[in-house]
Amino acid sequence: MDDGFHVLDVECGDVVPVDEGGEGVPIPPGVLPEGEDARRGAARRWLAEQGYRAVPRGL
Numbered sequence: 001m002d003d004g005f006h007v008l009d010v011e012c013g014d015v016v017p018v019d020e021g022g023e024g025v026p027i028p029p030g031v032l033p034e035g036e037d038a039r040r041g042a043a044r045r046w047l048a049e050q051g052y053r054a055v056p057r058g059l
Helices: 036-049
Strands: 006-008 015-017 025-027
Antiparallel strands (some): 006 015, 006 025
C-alpha cells in the first residue's frame, strides 16, 4: 500500500488502515506494480513470504 501502513485480516481478507484499529498481519507501505495481474502476483508472493497461501474463492 502506498499511502501508509495497513493490516490484513486473514480471516476475511479485508485490508484496513492501522489507524482504524484493525488486527491482523501488518502490511508495510510500498509501491505496487502496474496492472491487475501484476498486483495479484505481488500479493500472492507477499502472502507466501508471511507463511500464508492464497486459495481460490468459491461462489
